[in-house]
Amino acid sequence: MPGSTTPSGEIDIVEVRVREIPMKLVRPFETAQGHTAVRRVILVEVVDGDGVTGWSECVAPDTAHYTNETVDTAWPLICDALAPLAAHRPQASVEQLAAELSRAAPTAPMAVAAVEMAARDLDARRRGIPLATVLGGERTEVGAGVVIGLHRSIDSLVDEATDAAARGYRRIKLKIAPGSDARPVAAVREAVGPDVPLAVDGNGSYRLEQAESLVALERHALDMVEQPLPASDFAGSTRLQLLLGTPICLDESIRSAADVVTMHRLDAGRIVNLKPGRVGGHTAALDVHRAAVARALPVWCGGMLETGIGRAHNVALASLPGFSMPGDLSPSDRYWERDIVDPPWHMIDGALQVPLDRPGIGVEVDVELVESMALRRVDVTREASSAGR
């Protein structure tokens, strides 16, 4: 049992700084549910009385295609409720703070996570320990997988996939949607050969009646079919898993440890995609992780088009035992011309190194760059709140 998570120390947040920045993607990203060319990102920086800081970002996307949370629902929630809660609360452990944040916004785990994860970084930095170590991580590197969005042209999709295979990614995941699955998956499998691990992600865009088109993909030797059906359709997923030899991986369906229990009991899926920024932060993610490991379910860490800050949090979590499959953990230059962290994330032999020689998330945020990019900013202090929105 991977139980070596260190309980957090006491932290005393006196200020929370919230910023929104636009991050331009190197290439636009297309899924079954939407198109992203500029990733709007909410950054959260927490500061304690000694001036020690912690950073995180909110993974909520621009639109409500993924869950009900968006940049514009998370922003007021963080600025008006969660940041004041954190800044006004006297000394507490991160676990206590996490519980209070979740109670304040039980249906907004992405907003909660943004504050909880910044507090985690602060706690680890205060103690001079890498976040990965605090969480119970054991790996020194985490395998990197690449996610390839939907393409209008098969040729450009194949180009991107063969390029990713040549770069040494340990797994290629293709976004699929009804009507955009059989040909692209076949073309990529043929181009990259039989040995490259390949997976597909439907982002909930299929219905059970379309099971045949998913069964047809099995001839391409997929590692998993991720979230084919809508998040709430556990019963449908059970029926689909009966038809598929390939394991179903659930992503959007997994909001808590209870969902892992349900998935396992119903055999609605056999692999868990765990994103700390989606489930309410590291405290919640550790719960989900424990539930999965106890049932021998493989876990891997998904991505949400994070900057180097969110990636650092994901790398720390993915270093835990139980994360037995490569994550969606690409290097910085896969998404951004210029990342906002130093050092940026690099891939070496298909893996990202866990920064075990540095405290907290292990990367420094380029604050000057962040401030120069900020579209809106709010500072919440213990004494007063100053808004610049």
Ligand SMILES: [Mg+2]
């Ligand atoms: Mg997914």
